[in-house]
Amino acid sequence: MCKFAFLFTIAFASHIALAQTSQPIGIDAERNLAELGSSTNATMVQVYDNRYEGIKGTPYFKEHWAKATIAANNTVYKNVEVKYNVYESNLLYRTPKGAEYVLLPARVDSFLLVDGVTQQKFMFRKFPALAAEAPKLGQHFALVLHDGKQVQLVMVPQKHLMKADFKGPYSAGNKYDELQDLQSYYLFGPDQTFIKVKLNKKSLLKALPGKQDKVAAYIAAERLDAGNAQGWAKALAYYESL
Structure with a gap:
């Protein structure tokens, strides 16, 4: 595993500020991103094996590579190719030359992910207050669904690894490990x-x-579906306008 040693001179910032942060490009951006993590030639999911029939599901928020804008160490990196590993709560970064690095969550403040297929944007940020719910959630990236001045609605995506179970008289007979999606709002x-x-x-x-x-009354008049995030976002925007 290769390691790079480049010194950052800008202190760590806990909040994204695009207008006030540096934006390295080209080889400088690649070198800085390399310093945020470590290189690898294999998948970042190292806790699994291929016993029985392997693994069902994916550890990633989106299985395909996507472009992102990353805020880390008071620096903004644009047009970065990444995958968000929800299971391990880190970013897998790929350089234009194909080298891959894990960007450790402690060194990343936030990132804006753009789905290359749908062009939908996903803003992920940390909410340290969530540590009161569970310690690990304080460093977990949450998807911002409504970012208002009074209220914010976020979804914390997680992955649960269900181990293969093919032994015992009451076994369900699963011959594969399975990553199951969990979502908390x-x-x-x-x-x-x-x-x-x-x-x-x-x-x-x-x-x-x-x-x-x-x-x-607004929900009824607009026929909003309060069973999904879009309905909540519209209702919360109206709430803040009152």
Whole structure:
């Protein structure tokens, strides 16, 4: 495993600020990104093996490579080719020459992922307050679904590894390990206090005390589906406009 030694002179920043940070390009950007992690010639998922019939599912948020803008160490890197490894909560970065590096989560503040197929954008950030829910969530990247001035709705994607089980009289007979998707939703207030929510109308209205009647009327008038993130985002935007 190759290692590079390049010295960063800019202190670590915990929040993305595109207009106020440096933006290295070309070989400088490649060298800086290499310093954020370590090189490898193989997949980053090193905890698995190919026993029985192998592994079902993927550790990545998107299986294919995608372009991203990464904020790390008070520096912004644009047009970077990455995969987000949800299972290990890190970024797999590929250089134009094909070398691959793991960008450790402690060195990355946030990243904006653009799906190359749908062109949909996904903003991932850390929310340290989530450590109160579970210690590891404080360093886990959360997908921002609504980024308002008063409230923020985020989804924390996770992967659970279900081991193969083919022994015993009551076994289900699974001959493969399986990575299963887990999603948790949290609503943050202006002081970064948060509550865990479910995507349904009851949970939405309960999270917005004092303006429930107006929000309920808006949901009915606009025929919003409070069972998905898009419906919540529209309802929360209306809530903030009141």
